[in-house]
Amino acid sequence: MVLQIGNSKFTVNGASTTLDSPPVIKNGRTLVPIRAIIEALGGTVGWDGTARKATVTLGSTTIELWIGKNAAKVNGVSKPIDSTNAKVVPEIINGRTMLPLRFVSENLGCSVVWAAATKTITITYQP
Template sequence: MWVDGVQLSPNFPADHIVFAGSWDGVYLSTNSGNNWNNITGNKDNRYVYKVYFTPDFQYKKSGALYVATESGGLYILNQEGKTIIELKPDNPTMTVNGVSQEIDPGRGTKPVIIPEWGRTVVPIRAIVEALGGTIGWESTTRKVTINFETTTIELWIDNPKAKVNGTEAWIDADNHNVKPIIINDRTMLPLRFVAESLGCDVGWDNDTRTITITYGG
């Protein structure tokens, strides 16, 4: 990968974060440049040649990144942003920062609480994409792969264990029956495990039966 405009985080001695511009966006490394992840996606095929910080920059906490392209474009990545997703069991819609959308467009799939587990499973694609991540499916091994910033989650249908950045873990340490399942030909993943593995906070309002997923801020 050809990069330019390499910049160390202002807090590099503590966080080991490095940013770099490339043809297909801004890349982030959290281990001093040994591994890289694209955090912006393609900037309209415009080469990123410089990355600047505001004086108060802290990754995911405060300040902003200014991303300059060779064609004169300027993008701002605000680190104070917060993504709030709200959804309810048995409801096919969710809100992302207050904007309503279908969880599984055109299919009407709803989050489901599995009674014997006491856990919620969902078709996770829309939630992952709302956060800015990507999701893939391997039919041969029946594996779901989720990528978001520096995190990769691998889950397998009917397997109560998953891998997060290569490390195997129980999906639910308290209930080893919790696992990805298929309902009506749709892959349903345990919501809390996925969301928390991606760095989100997950809340439950028993009065309104609302699940709130919060990332950033």
């Protein structure tokens, strides 16, 4: 899967698809509208508007993230989203829930490669 900062189109196994909002960089980290990405990987995303919590599930892993909080739960265990930058938190941008891409992807067992020259992110997932 290949995404590019500021571009709402991304590819999955070479096929082009569209995000409802493009990836952005905030506090030095990439935030994305995660639903289309997780569903492309075969997972599910839930939203609790009262708790302002997103729940991402792929395979046997469940990640819970709260808007504005710099810690998340992975299979019930609390983890910092970014141990070197406490400002990295899930946010609502233009009405879309945007989650930190690397934290979510790596905790689901994906590899993430950033290419600074082209501002592209390549995610590889082997179930």
